[in-house]
Amino acid sequence: MSQTMIGVIGGSGVYQIDGLSGAEWISVDSPWGAPSDQILTGKLEGMPMAFLPRHGRGHVHSPTTVPYRANIDALKRLGVTDVISVSACGSFREEMAPGDFVVVDQFIDRTFAREKSFFGTGCVGHVSLAHPTCPRLGDACETAARSAGVTVHRGGTYLAMEGPQFSTLAESKMYREVWGCDVIGMTNMPEAKLAREAELCYASVAMITDYDSWHPQHGEVDITAIIETLTGNADKARALVSRLPALLGPDRAPCPHGCDRALDFAILTAPDARDAGLVAKLDAVAGRVLGHG
Numbered sequence: 457m458s459q460t461m462i463g464v465i466g467g468s469g470v471y472q473i474d475g476l477s478g479a480e481w482i483s484v485d486s487p488w489g490a491p492s493d494q495i496l497t498g499k500l501e502g503m504p505m506a507f508l509p510r511h512g513r514g515h516v517h518s519p520t521t522v523p524y525r526a527n528i529d530a531l532k533r534l535g536v537t538d539v540i541s542v543s544a545c546g547s548f549r550e551e552m553a554p555g556d557f558v559v560v561d562q563f564i565d566r567t568f569a570r571e572k573s574f575f576g577t578g579c580v581g582h583v584s585l586a587h588p589t590c591p592r593l594g595d596a597c598e599t600a601a602r603s604a605g606v607t608v609h610r611g612g613t614y615l616a617m618e619g620p621q622f623s624t625l626a627e628s629k630m631y632r633e634v635w636g637c638d639v640i641g642m643t644n645m646p647e648a649k650l651a652r653e654a655e656l657c658y659a660s661v662a663m664i665t666d667y668d669s670w671h672p673q674h675g676e677v678d679i680t681a682i683i684e685t686l687t688g689n690a691d692k693a694r695a696l697v698s699r700l701p702a703l704l705g706p707d708r709a710p711c712p713h714g715c716d717r718a719l720d721f722a723i724l725t726a727p728d729a730r731d732a733g734l735v736a737k738l739d740a741v742a743g744r745v746l747g748h749g
């Protein structure tokens with residue numbers, strides 16, 4: 457049995473969380489570069505928690521330049537066991553309205569200009585991503601959102617686009633009508649892939665800000681309207697997070713879905729063929745299976 461430590465990655469509009477006892481912004485060194493910002497650490501309802509603003513305070517990083525590997529590595533290095541990602545998203549469904557939350561469970565990755573894996577030449581690893589989010593953590597997010605009075609939808613496919621421009625009308629219609637996606641954003645990939653490689657349970661809460669461009673009554677995406685909705689969403693996100701410690705509990709049994717054992721059979725490179733430099737960089741992410749002390 458390990459101790460639960462929640463890591464929250466805050467998206468657009470969510471640059472801090474309140475109510476942590478012993479709150480302190482700390483710098484975490486990662487062999488994968490500098491994380492997006494310092495990480496806010498402290499305790500919430502007695503449970504250790506780490507909060508990282510994905511774009512940095514002041515919204516410095518674009519979706520393309522967010523240092524996804526450093527962020528996940530830094531959270532793992534701090535002892536985080538469960539990652540909750542909260543993200544501003546457009547909606548492809550009439551019933552998923554601005555202000556609602558969606559506990560996403562699938563992704564289609566259309567990003568193309570990002571580093572997507574901790575593994576590579578000299579240490580090749582392949583994890584399963586059929587179920588990229590953790591249902592146990594999704595349950596907690598759904599329950600927390602409901603008890604915070606938020607309209608929440610369980611399950612949905614998130615289209616991850618490169619950005620930073622929003623989609624064309626043709627793309628928006630294709631994602632909705634042909635690909636059957638439910639929400640769209642620019643950041644959950646490769647974040648979810650990297651969390652799986654790092655054996656972290658990962659849940660994604662999409663905070664709906666707009667109807668992208670497909671909706672005949674809502675016209676095209678408007679950043680001013682998005683920002684207005686974001687402000688209300690951020691308060692709801694903080695209300696959700698504050699309920700998670702009681703729902704997850706301090707003692708953490710192994711994940712029933714195997715997120716925390718994703719690397720058991722993933723690494724193919726023979727021990728004597730491994731690149732020592734890469735293996736050293738993997739100390740936090742894959743130390744459990746690579747034999748780091």
Ligand SMILES: CSC[C@H]1O[C@H](OP(=O)(O)O)[C@H](O)[C@@H]1O
Nearest residue numbers: 467468510519543544641642643
């Ligand atoms: C604020 S509009 C576009 C911006 O918002 C989303 O960010 P995040 O996923 O970090 O909440 C979206 O992915 C874009 O980066």
Ligand SMILES: Nc1ncnc2[nH]cnc12
Nearest residue numbers: 544545546640641642668
């Ligand atoms: N319509 C949209 N497309 C991509 N990312 C978004 N984030 C918020 N709304 C979005």
